[in-house]
């Protein structure tokens with residue numbers, strides 16, 4: 001029997017998640033409509049951008065491009081999520097330590113890897129795991145553990161289909177549809193808590209995240225984020241669409257050449273919850289809306305410079321929100337055009353052979369890639385950043401948990417423990433971008449070699 005391709009199962013899944021969230025959170029629909037309007041206008045105003053996105057095959061994916069976020073309670077849940085997402089071609093990429101920023105979780109991003117899968121549908125899920133080792137109160141820690149060990153977040157049918165798919169090496173189209181429908185149940189919202197109000201309050205006093213993870217039947221999806229081509233415009237227009245935007249955009253400042261990832265969100269909904277043993281309703285805030293603009297992926301060197309400049313701006317702001325002017329000033333030290341970024345090996349690019357330039361003159365024998373780019377034989381296109389930023393993630397967490405900005409748990413990343421829970425190592429994001437750049441260069445090299453006498457470019 002033929003199997004549905006994992007990329008196609010992922011598309012079914014992202015569509016089903018989007019439908020679920022649209023039905024549960026009306027503001028999500030409003031935000032998606034706003035983003036669609038802004039993107040359409042941006043493509044009209046910026047034909048160069050439109051042309052590049054079309055060439056890179058990113059125009060088609062834009063309308064469906066989303067990321068979601070979930071928060072898990074146990075190692076067992078995380079290991080099972082890894083296996084479930086693997087059926088849809090989603091691998092755990094990167095390790096994010098949120099403890100330094102005051103959230104008792106660590107995380108990875110499940111996403112497709114490889115150009116073809118990303119072009120098909122880049123659906124990602126930022127997936128956090130609770131770190132009870134950071135909860136100081138021994139009694140609370142044990143209580144949380146006991147509650148979590150009892151819950152079953154996956155339907156039996158979902159687990160049966162997982163086992164079947166792993167045995168058969170895939171799912172038929174009919175089974176894939178059933179699989180997605182079953183899996184969606186895991187991420188639904190529940191109006192009933194699994195604990196009484198006193199337990200909820202006790203856990204909440206430790207950290208709002210702990211309560212959000214421990215007190216419910218499952219890991220409700222807490223946001224689903226569309227991708228915009230102009231986040232400043234979306235931010236400016238959110239109030240007009242009745243969306244209560246957080247006061248600043250996370251990530252790098254606005255640039256001629258967009259870097260990494262900029263995000264903003266609207267504030268979480270206060271939702272009615274019934275606690276065990278209560279006849280009336282109380283409330284909990286977890287779900288919010290977010291929008292993002294994706295820029296170019298940075299090399300390790302570029303990322304180190306980014307982190308350094310951001311820390312510099314934050315130090316200048318002295319713990320308060322970083323004013324836009326301060327951020328822009330700090331980032332004046334970051335080159336803002338493709339040529340300089342490539343020359344200084346700060347960002348990742350794909351290359352295209354410029355046929356017109358080649359017709360004019362052949363590149364010198366033995367030219368390296370820097371010479372080919374500088375001489376105009378190879379054009380540069382940014383490789384889109386497909387991952388997340390822990391500092392931004394922490395800012396998003398904070399603005400939506402009703403948390404006062406509190407100190408961190410110190411820097412206590414624990415990647416080995418995370419990978420043990422996951423049951424696999426996380427994939428190194430830098431290696432993926434390096435491979436994408438290298439394969440693009442190899443393709444250009446073949447064209448150049450066929451056209452003229454250019455040896456190996458390196």
Ligand code: OOG
Nearest residue numbers: 069126388392393396397
């Ligand atoms: C995850 C926040 C991280 C992002 O876009 O950085 C995230 C969460 O609130 O559970 O989604």
Ligand code: NI
Nearest residue numbers: 069223225290
């Ligand atoms: Ni997000």
